[in-house]
Amino acid sequence: MRRFVKSIGFKIFAVIMAALVFGAVLAATTHKYTSPFTSAVSFIFSRVQRLSARLAERLSDSEIYFKSSASMAERVSELESQLADARGQLVGYEDAKSKLALYEEFLELKKEHNDYKFASCSIISRDAADLFGSFVLNKGEVHGIKVNDPVIYGKYLVGLVASVTKTQCTVRTILNPDVNVSAYEVRTGESGFVTTTPELSRKGLCRLPGLDRTTAVSAGGLVCTSGVGGIYPRDLIIGQVTGIENDNENISTYAVIAPSVRFSELKDVFVLTYFYGQEGAAGE
Template sequence: MKDFFKTSSFKVLMIAVVVLLGLIIYTATAGGSVLANMLGFVSSPMQSISTKAAGSVKNFIDLDGLSKDELKQMISELETENAELLQQLVDYYDLQQENEQLKVQLDISKDLPDQEMEAASVIGRDPSDVFYGFSIDKGTLSGIAVGDPVITQRGLVGIVTQAYATTSKVSCILSEEVKVGAISKKHSESGVVTSNIQSAASGLVRMNYLSGDTELEKGDIITTSGSGSIYPEGLIIGEVQSIEKSENDISQYAVVKPYEDLKNVTDVFVITNFPGKGDEGTEIPLASPGPENSEDAEAKK
């Protein structure tokens, strides 16, 4: 037993007892503040969490305590705030679309520096129009007139056929009523691009009046020729897919695929002015009588 009092374990025990007694005496004279502070240090985070939770519950309970008029006012304020946020979102998308249009317009202007253009968006399509015409959100107040060509960055889309103050109707080049003087710069061969219900259904147009020994071939790029002063020269139309014999078995025509997806175009540019617009010049020829162009012959009469 005497040996135990000499061991290191006994010494540690005695030190612990002395420290504990000192702590008790100090706590008694300090009013328990130290012990309370120590306990508070441990419990404070939990108290903060519980207080926040209690506040949330209190707010939920307070909502039930609101009167009918107070609830109506709260709903009205929330609806107003929601409407403002929605309008901000719409304005953001409008600005984003406008920026994209301006970027494209700048690119086009570099290639066609002498042309005046007005950006527009497609706002409607007539489901009964088998030639995929559409309406745009710009009209005469923006300088747009009947006969103005309509393009995208990828090429010619159509022509304005009706113009109102703030909207316009565009007939697509897939329409059998639209005729465009066209040329292959590679082979210096010209013709007239038109369409019919069969080719329009496939999203294709035809370049008519090619000679029987035409040199046009698949892959050739077709652009506007500028004849007739309706379309400026050099607008891309599309790419030759094949060369076919005309129904009259005299001439040939090229099947041309437009570069633009004409059935789903969403943003366009209207060419409101260009050098030579409206000048008297070479007319776009009407078709000579034949099975494939009897309607043109009737129009000429």
């Protein structure tokens, strides 16, 4: 045992561990929530992540076909090649169409709110251990993104930036129970905060707790951000009320909300890097 502890390998292990723990402490104290070592690795290998994201996109758009007989193989191959070309064009068209829809909504939002500043980002990876749909974006600190910046898709709220490196950032969606969004129901004006539980999150739902048993909020109501707290601007759409449930922990009720965004299908989003009234932002 003594020989093992005195070995060079153990000494190097101890030095690396000390450095990693120091990096973790630094990450917590600088409020970027990313260790400098992770930041360096992400800077070097972010291209690999982008490449794999593009490859996954291609794979999801393609299908595998089997040749029926040897005599038809040549003909099938020729047709497959034509089909692949057509499908490639179609994929391009579908991508352009979905991007156009996103940019149209964005343009509308930009017209309504001149103060908003955005960074357009693509999703490059997702955390396999995280059940709540966290993902990594291809832009970071150098693009003006900070921790707690809201992430949107058109007029819809997606989540917020949880950690940031120079070239990429990690986003927690509103399906994460750690995310709380000050919100109000548009028709009744009842306000509170939208959050979720692991159980609801698995079903892709959120909740607006603390409503009276006699609440006028009902299914079909629209829930938007209220802007209280300065993390999110007012009037971003969170989702629609699907029902009212009694809270088991107290005498209140809560509204079950279906978010307007399909998080698993997102490819591109916008990060709001500045809006009037943002917490911690310098007045511009």
